[in-house]
Amino acid sequence: MKHVIWSLHNVNSIIDDVLAFLSCEYLPTKTVNIDEALHKYSAQEVYSNISLPPYPKATMDGYAVISSDCEDASHENPVSLKVVNGRIRPWMKPNIEVKEGECVEIETGGFLPKNTDAVVRVEDTTREGNRVIIFRRISRYENVSIPGEELKAEDRIISRGELVRPWHIAAFKLLDIEKLEVYDLSAHVIATGDEFLHQMAKPYTIDLVSNWLIEHGFEKITVSIVPDVTSEIASYVSRSNEKNLVTVVLGGSSVGKDDYSITAVSSLNPDIIIHGAAIKPGKTVCTAVLNGKLIVVMSGLPVAALSSLEQIVKPILSQWIGLKYLPRPKVKAILTRRITTKSGVREFVRIRVFRRNGKLYAEPIMTGGSGSIGSLVLCNAWLITKEEIEGYEEGEEVEVELIAPV
């Protein structure tokens, strides 16, 4: 077991170093019915295998014509065409051949019969028995949707790592695709602490982490509560690592004393273990890789845990598995008070954005530190400070990420 030295490691270097050891061989997938695919992440690329419309299609009610017959038609020189028997209804592929000087009635959505290449709108014609008089010039493909215009045979419906949205499901239905391969990601969250076993405190950070993982593409989350005993923690982490892509350990990440969880993970001889990150709160976060899978030890305090998830775990998941997370909406707002930060550290600041006299203001919620669950439910935005900046002045415009509407 190697001794792990704590340091304020740069966030980007942690991510790069950890990614070098994470394996893509272990990414589990499953097949789901399309009706259950909404908001899952696709594990495959799907392309269209049809062209829509399959044949030239009328986009107006009128007459299917050979455009060269009508290219000189005008009010002064109307063209008269013979109307062939039959009426082409929507989705009908007619068995009619139209010859020069002829046309046929067609409804919106009907497919053009042989030889025709345009549709004259009914309002641009006058009917006289079995003949129709056309008063304006018609060009090729006028009022016609050409094959592939609505969907091409080579169009990509969804890419690997993309979130399934309503329009994807509609396209799958159209293409008769009934199943989709999606990621089937599981995680285990271990809360360490004698206080939880003795019911002196509630391990509610487990719920924050579990539900955060669900929001980030995980489906199966299991949890354990374990005493502050290194060997027990190690045994839980080892078993979790066999079964789950991600193991999160809450608590026991302190520097020096009480680093039960760090010692436990280290004792399993991980491929890489990095203790500490230049983030605040959450600087004690420890990131490790064992058997190509991710293990993260973080503070059990809710704000520190969320800061570690957002700043360290999210970019790792996104780059490792290729999950295409939607970016959060960002707004610019005026700081109501100064934020001082340490250079080189990314600080996770909870913000209350509000509107006054048509302007957006950002009020930092700084009270309560890492344990302040209150700051998480009261804020509607987050600001992750830049490493190279030593704070922001009152009155300065900052860009914040919204997590709820203003």
Place this chain on the structure above:
Amino acid sequence: MKHVIWSLHNVNSIIDDVLAFLSCEYLPTKTVNIDEALHKYSAQEVYSNISLPPYPKATMDGYAVISSDCEDASHENPVSLKVVNGRIRPWMKPNIEVKEGECVEIETGGFLPKNTDAVVRVEDTTREGNRVIIFRRISRYENVSIPGEELKAEDRIISRGELVRPWHIAAFKLLDIEKLEVYDLSAHVIATGDEFLHQMAKPYTIDLVSNWLIEHGFEKITVSIVPDVTSEIASYVSRSNEKNLVTVVLGGSSVGKDDYSITAVSSLNPDIIIHGAAIKPGKTVCTAVLNGKLIVVMSGLPVAALSSLEQIVKPILSQWIGLKYLPRPKVKAILTRRITTKSGVREFVRIRVFRRNGKLYAEPIMTGGSGSIGSLVLCNAWLITKEEIEGYEEGEEVEVELIAPV
């Protein structure tokens, strides 16, 4: 039955007129376990009923002291205090009384004993038998989290209409709240069209609309396929309206001929019915209120349907039910080609945003019109044009809503 006159009604006036008739008495809710509440919309306001920490709490390992004893301590004038027997562990409420000149060992997370009001960090002291020497000035509440700092008894955990997120669940667990009242919204989607019954075409716009409704807070979606017969459509709409908050009819919304669905809804004598909107595509959308509930007839073509949902249905749901939808991320990008729009009309343009040489560009996908499901799966952003503008020039910077990462 009143005759419904079609017109390009202004979007805001449609929303206002319809909202005046929609009833809030019919908003169904249900109680769910907190573990199943993620991503549902809360139908109640929940406030904290506890203060956290409940008592002053140590945020460092050290000694709990009476600050007035140590307010003059320095390296030159160290203060010596007697260490009372006992050690306060995290979450422990000690039954110890500390007197002037005394102190007691405390761990991070332990509650301060009677009379003490500050914690001296262990690294700022030297231990000599049963006495401790303090080398620096300690102020009141130093290294102490005061009651309510992490969560106040009056803090609002969640408001009505808010989406349940991971931090809310963590807070509910902390507060021992096991149940939450959430909205229980149901909708019925009716696709009209003989072509669907005769299996000539697939009613895939049903899936687009159903899944869009799920993304917007609806849980129970039922669907029907009905022929192009006014009386049948009316009977389906009437039965759906009895059971569901929202009824969507796809198809039969044309102007004049083939307006089966408009005639059907009109025949039910709704409180209000508005046919037509100044949007493109989707201008034939018809919005009605019957028994205080919403009925929307829209084109069965996917892009027209989505344009109607986004421009008409979404703002109505948000204001009627009070659902606090997360805003979409917006980015500014340079148009790769001109968009011409009609003044007074809000156009729903599908956009492909891409990055080139560090700049964001917005490529409008204009092909295929209302039927182009291809444009919906190929785009990663939408642009809803402003009514007062007659288009945008190539090279102009526009703000678009992202629906997928760039």
